[in-house]
Amino acid sequence: MRTDASSEHLPTSAPQAPVRVIASAQSWVEGEAVRQLEAMARLPGMKLAVGLPDLHPGKGAPVGAAFTSEGFLYPYLVGSDIGCGMGLWNVDLLARKAKPERWAGKLDLEGPWTGDTEGFLQEHGVKSSGYEAALGTVGGGNHFAELQRVDAVHDAKVFSALGLEADRLLLLVHSGSRGLGEAILRAHVDRHAAGGLADDSSEAQTYLTRHDHAVAWGRANRALVARRMLDGIGAMGQRVLDVCHNSVTPRRDTGRTQWLHRKGAAPSDEGPVVIPGSRGALSYLVIPTGESHASAHSLAHGAGRKWTRTAARERMRERFTAESLTRTAFKSHVVCENKDLLFEEAPPAYKPIDRVVTDLVEAGLVRVVATLAPVLTYKTRARPE
């Protein structure tokens, strides 16, 4: 029996909203993740709950899911990393000029940026938050900054329309709002636990204002991570796209405002997105296709975890040395001086990304524009004591 305290607060009286899991039989989804999705579908005001092919259990609410509601919004469904997302930069360096081994030895994005963070935020039109010491840092868990080369181009027209060239490096940054979003959710949970907010309440307004700030701050954070990374390799870059996969946004395409919650779900209504594989795997640049109402205007945001962090540590430690995991099947390098994190984030801990993307293609939701292969993944330079 589960003893997750958060689920005790979830009202189960409301009728269940439609639940849809977009995943083929080949990409099995854990039963617990579907049960969590169904529990969320019984929240007051819920209209639709969608699981994407990377759906997996989370802390109460599942990850890889999108929810639309009316009358209420649910900060708990966005989670603590408000504004987390993926940014892609075009790098003005030929892939064949890459020096991953040399870069891996010297890149260091730990600690506060030594530049003018206030000025940087101002340039991006974002107010400071009190968390500026973390601005420009990647964070933990599945966050990373990864230099990539183009593996294959499948849609040359869209590829070049994005300003991309097959022989250039790209930089993909996955990070969020660090401690800022966490503090915003904590303030909500202290009062309401997993409960929602009436959308006409002043508390909802306060939350949304803070949420929007964290989303903007998270985007600026990715931009500064990119800048630090590019400074480290002596290159320049241009942002190609940046999308958020943890957020709640209003939609007014029906008579009444609907709240679209994304919990580890990329948008399908903001143009091309990158769906990253884990470290030693390809990432997919895709363009959304077709009508996306039934999929809550959302896409998978990654491969999706297959093993828990604890299980991954145990299983990987038995089979591999930490050292061996700093190189991948693509001969790319991984900067991760935290061994536990290296094991937790090892490729076998995740579902195969190609199956996740194929599910989206077969559901008519995306077309693959290009596949991107890792060259150098930066996780952390810091060693735990």
Next chain:
DNA sequence: ATGTCC
């Protein structure tokens, strides 16, 4: 996920 737990 987390200036991560007193």
